[in-house]
Amino acid sequence: MTTENIFSIPRRSQVARQFKQHGGLVAAVLPIHYPRALLRAFNILPMEVWGPPQVDVSYGAAHVQPYVCSIVRNALSFILTGGLDVADLIMIPHACDSLQGLGSILLDFLPPKQPAIPIYVPRNDRKEGEIFFAEELQLLYARLEEITQKSPSDEVLVESIRREEIADELLARLHKQRGSLQLTDYDFYLNIRAREYLPAEDFIELAQSILVGPFDGQQDGIPIILSGIVPEPMGLLKTISQFGGRVAADDLACCGRRLYPPGSNQDPFLRMAESILGVSPDWCRGSPIQDRLDHLQRMIDSTGAQGAIFYNVKFCEPELFDLPDLRRGLGEIGIPTTTIEIDISDPISSQAMTRIEAFFEMIQ
Numbered sequence: 001m002t003t004e005n006i007f008s009i010p011r012r013s014q015v016a017r018q019f020k021q022h023g024g025l026v027a028a029v030l031p032i033h034y035p036r037a038l039l040r041a042f043n044i045l046p047m048e049v050w051g052p053p054q055v056d057v058s059y060g061a062a063h064v065q066p067y068v069c070s071i072v073r074n075a076l077s078f079i080l081t082g083g084l085d086v087a088d089l090i091m092i093p094h095a096c097d098s099l100q101g102l103g104s105i106l107l108d109f110l111p112p113k114q115p116a117i118p119i120y121v122p123r124n125d126r127k128e129g130e131i132f133f134a135e136e137l138q139l140l141y142a143r144l145e146e147i148t149q150k151s152p153s154d155e156v157l158v159e160s161i162r163r164e165e166i167a168d169e170l171l172a173r174l175h176k177q178r179g180s181l182q183l184t185d186y187d188f189y190l191n192i193r194a195r196e197y198l199p200a201e202d203f204i205e206l207a208q209s210i211l212v213g214p215f216d217g218q219q220d221g222i223p224i225i226l227s228g229i230v231p232e233p234m235g236l237l238k239t240i241s242q243f244g245g246r247v248a249a250d251d252l253a254c255c256g257r258r259l260y261p262p263g264s265n266q267d268p269f270l271r272m273a274e275s276i277l278g279v280s281p282d283w284c285r286g287s288p289i290q291d292r293l294d295h296l297q298r299m300i301d302s303t304g305a306q307g308a309i310f311y312n313v314k315f316c317e318p319e320l321f322d323l324p325d326l327r328r329g330l331g332e333i334g335i336p337t338t339t340i341e342i343d344i345s346d347p348i349s350s351q352a353m354t355r356i357e358a359f360f361e362m363i364q
């Protein structure tokens, strides 16, 4: 099942081409949170841009400081070298200062050929945050109206929201049942990361094809939690398997931190805001560190994880700010941790491999 399933996942370029052949538009979307359902209501397919790793970084490096993370540097390189020419618009959520800087570069200094649209996610997820974000989504609706000359009705919006909610529910089930799926960590992430670019209806099919089984009990390997931004280069996952580990759950910005619960509000904008702000705690919504620690502890309790790897993108300040407290907090409950820093363009270094090997030797 594994191999057949992997081979059935189309490439991003193929998905974009097919979507456009059927009259749709494509939006390149930077990390982390954004309203998929709103874009799809305008027949715009969001394709997420987490880097990418394979790109000539010199183009982006000429415009950003050397201490800017590789996600932003590579994304800028990709835009400047025409890698996102297929996109009809570029959306830049204001997740962190580096992404806000990228937004300013694209809006003020190096305008791409497509419209560049910033989007502001509130730094709190209380009621007033939801109201602010719903208004932000209404502004985005107006901007998309201008671009597409379409005005999807509330019914179309709600239909789009429901479709995304089904895809999100299946994604959450995949995460929950990962220990009994017959997929290696590498294959598991290849599949779930298809949510970054497949239309929801196609992801639903993919997820359902995995969730029919077979399930052969719990997988072998020392269970750990993987925290960070993105599992790139994905060779990391093979390295973890090679040294006898397995990822029992993750707190990755591109994966486990985006298991959006369904909204319940009758208003489509409030419902989208409620869902996006209802995910697990993270710094980009101003969550207290204690909430993040509690969340990690719940993951550890429910999976029996024996350690945590913090896999951080070099120069990612928001992750670095929380890191000492998270490691200290996990240490206090007896959970060993290690930290690996990477540039997403580089292969896993031998130093990182040695650290991962030593970590598994220590906790087994």
Ligand code: SF4
Residues within 6 Å of the ligand: 031, 069, 070, 071, 072, 095, 096, 097, 098, 099, 229, 313, 315, 316, 317, 318, 319
């Ligand atoms: S890696 Fe960190 S600093 Fe870079 S874009 Fe992502 S969140 Fe921002």
